[in-house]
Amino acid sequence: MWLPASMTENLKETNMCAGSRQWTCAFFNLAEKTKGENSVFLNRNRDERTVKSRKSTIGKNAGDFERLPNHVAIIMDGNGRWAKSHRLSIPTGHRQGTENLREIIRHTDELGISALSLYAFSTENWSRPKEEVEALMQLILDFFASEIDDLDAKNVRILILGDKSRLPAKQRDTLVEAETRTAGNTGLRLNIAINYGGRDEIARAAREIAMEAVDGRIQPEQISEQTIADHLYTRGQPDVDLLIRTSGEMRLSNFLLFQCAYAEFLFPKTLWPDFSVRLYDEALSAFGNRNRRFGART
Ligand code: FPP
Numbered sequence: 363m364w365l366p367a368s369m370t371e372n373l374k375e376t377n378m379c380a381g382s383r384q385w386t387c388a389f390f391n392l393a394e395k396t397k398g399e400n401s402v403f404l405n406r407n408r409d410e411r412t413v414k415s416r417k418s419t420i421g422k423n424a425g426d427f428e429r430l431p432n433h434v435a436i437i438m439d440g441n442g443r444w445a446k447s448h449r450l451s452i453p454t455g456h457r458q459g460t461e462n463l464r465e466i467i468r469h470t471d472e473l474g475i476s477a478l479s480l481y482a483f484s485t486e487n488w489s490r491p492k493e494e495v496e497a498l499m500q501l502i503l504d505f506f507a508s509e510i511d512d513l514d515a516k517n518v519r520i521l522i523l524g525d526k527s528r529l530p531a532k533q534r535d536t537l538v539e540a541e542t543r544t545a546g547n548t549g550l551r552l553n554i555a556i557n558y559g560g561r562d563e564i565a566r567a568a569r570e571i572a573m574e575a576v577d578g579r580i581q582p583e584q585i586s587e588q589t590i591a592d593h594l595y596t597r598g599q600p601d602v603d604l605l606i607r608t609s610g611e612m613r614l615s616n617f618l619l620f621q622c623a624y625a626e627f628l629f630p631k632t633l634w635p636d637f638s639v640r641l642y643d644e645a646l647s648a649f650g651n652r653n654r655r656f657g658a659r660t
Contacts, residue, residue, distance in 0.1 A: 429650040431603030433477040434470060435618055435625070438462075440609030440633030447633075453497030458635040460501050464509065469639045470550060471516055473646070477551040477599050479523065481617050485559035499533055502556065506536050510543065517549030523595040524558030551599055558595075560619035567593035596621055604649045606642075608634045626652045 438459055445455025463480070470478045483498055513520065520540045529537070537556065570593045574580045580589070591597065602618055602625040610631040614622065628645050630637065 427473065427646055427650055430473060430475055430646060431626075431649055432475065432600040433479065433602045433604075433621075434475055434646075435479040435481070435602045435605045435622065436466070437481045437605070437607035437611075437615060437617055438634040438637075439607055439611050441635060443609060444633040444635040452491075452494050455635065456494075456498055456501055460505055462635055462637060463505070465639050466637075466642055467509075467513070467518070467550075467552060468516075469642060471518060475550065477553065477596075479553040479555065479596070479602065479618060479621075481555045481558070481615070483524075483556045483558070484616060485524075485557055485562060486616070488557075499530060502533050503536055506540050510540055513540075513552065514544055514547065517547045518544060518552050519547040519549065520544045521551065521553045521595065523553050523555040523563070525562070526557065528557050553596060553599075555617065558617075560614075560616045563594055564590070564620055590620065594620060601625070604628065604645070606630065606645050608632055608637045624654070624656055626654065 441455035441459040442452050443455075444458065445452050448455075450458075467478065482502070487498070488495060520543075522537045522541060526534045526537055533556075567590050571580065571585060571589060575582055575585075596618070601623065602621045604627075605614070605618070605622055605625045606628045607613070607615075608630055610629060612627075612629045618625075626649055628648060630641060630645065632641055
């Protein structure tokens, strides 16, 4: 099959999907150029403006995005395998993965995407070796120490998804401080999931709603999907439109279970530390080519 040089290069580097779907992925850029009739222009919730198209200025695949997701969620998988393949320690892999975050966050902000959710530490990650857990906890401190001024200056609002009460005091204080400091910001909603589990989040919402019912503040028959959404950590934010999990694993791993009900999924094989802004652009272009029907026949 003949493909223009630029596209075969994309295919090699992107390797976005498993098996036969790789060919579909080679057409990300082509599809983007054809700009489908199904385009729904981005409604940028964060400032009530509608943005018709955004231009990525980063990377040689820079292009216009006719339709961008409102909310992107990323499972940053593959730090361990990246470290092993470079004969480095697992903590070094996580550190390298954190380096990636700056650019991905900055790019998400520049594109005007409303919300970005990152899975940094799950409720299950406590069972990893002690040194690895400690390294991840240290990375949390380092990340906020180096990024908070810039994020705040960029009007980014930080929200921690997860139960902070089980975290060491230093980490807890740092996270609360970041949330408090940026609470009034109106730009990108940056959600960082730490000690987070999707089922736990839903169970917590159920407990809160049950308490309201016991107190007579809500009647059981009034409980709707919206009621549950309003009791999640992400209350007030749009549902996830695009979920990206790097490293080729194709699982949700308890991340944003409720919010991902109609998300489009992409599973690039690239390990997280190698997931560049250019590959991110490719994923965003691929999202624009998805025909989202939300159960309807359109
Ligand atoms: C999964 O890779 C990754 C994690 C469990 C941690 C992700 C965390 C970061 C990128 C940095 C921390 C973030 C902040 C905001 C400070 P893995 O270790 O499971 O990879 P493997 O499957 O190849 O072993």
